[in-house]
Amino acid sequence: DAGVIQSPRHEVTEMGQEVTLRCKPISGHDYLFWYRQTMMRGLELLIYFNNNVPIDDSGMPEDRFSAKMPNASFSTLKIQPSEPRDSAVYFCASSLDLAGAVDTQYFGPGTRLTVL
Amino acid sequence: GENVEQHPSTLSVQEGDSAVIKCTYSDSASNYFPWYKQELGKRPQLIIDIRSNVGEKKDQRIAVTLNKTAKHFSLHITETQPEDSAVYFCAASTNNDMRFGAGTRLTVKP
Numbered sequence: 001d002a003g004v005i006q007s008p009r010h011e012v013t014e015m016g017q018e019v020t021l022r023c024k025p026i027s028g029h030d031y032l033f034w035y036r037q038t039m040m041r042g043l044e045l046l047i048y049f050n051n052n053v054p055i056d057d058s059g060m061p062e063d064r065f066s067a068k069m070p071n072a073s074f075s076t077l078k079i080q081p082s083e084p085r086d087s088a089v090y091f092c093a094s095s096l097d098l099a100g101a102v103d104t105q106y107f108g109p110g111t112r113l114t115v116l
Numbered sequence: 117g118e119n120v121e122q123h124p125s126t127l128s129v130q131e132g133d134s135a136v137i138k139c140t141y142s143d144s145a146s147n148y149f150p151w152y153k154q155e156l157g158k159r160p161q162l163i164i165d166i167r168s169n170v171g172e173k174k175d176q177r178i179a180v181t182l183n184k185t186a187k188h189f190s191l192h193i194t195e196t197q198p199e200d201s202a203v204y205f206c207a208a209s210t211n212n213d214m215r216f217g218a219g220t221r222l223t224v225k226p
Binding site for chain 2: 091
C-alpha cells in the first residue's frame, strides 16, 4: 500500500481564495483525521471521520473550514475564504477500527499551505 | 473529552545520555498510548505504543512505561544519538477518540 496520500504537497494562494486539500486514506482504514500543525499551536486535531461519518468537528476553527468524506477512499478539507493565519501544514491520517477504538494513526506527507 | 499534557516542551541531552519524556492524560477510559517521532519537515511516524493491559514495553533503545493509576506514561530513550533529534508526540486514545500532547523537541548534542 502506498500509505496515506495527500495532495497537493504545497499550495500557495492569495487571501480570499478557496483552498481544497485532498486525502486518500490507507485502504481498509475506518478512521480519517485532519490535523493542522503550526509552530505556535503545535498539532491540532480539526475533524475526524469514522466510516465516512464526521464524529467530532469541534477542532474546526471557524465556518470558513469544512470537510467532507464522500466515500471510504477520499476526503477533502476546504477553506473558503482563506486567510494568512491559515498558513500551516495540514496532515491527514488514517487508522483501523480496533474493536470500536482508534488504533495506530498513519500520517500522510502533509500539505504545506501558504496564504499570502 | 480527553486532555493530554506533555513535558518537557524542549529537552537537550548529550549523545549517549538518556532522555525521558512524560505525558499525563485525563480520561481513565483511555486504553491505547502511541508515541510519534516527527523529524524536521516530515510527517509524524509511530515509534512505539503501549496498551492499557501492559505496564512497560521495550524496543531496542526505546521503552515506554504506563501507570494507569496515576494516569501517566513516559518515553525513555537510552544511549541517545544525534539522529534521535526530533519532535516527539505522545497520544492517548479512548474509543472513537485520540488526542495528542503538545510535543517535545529533543536535541541530542554530539
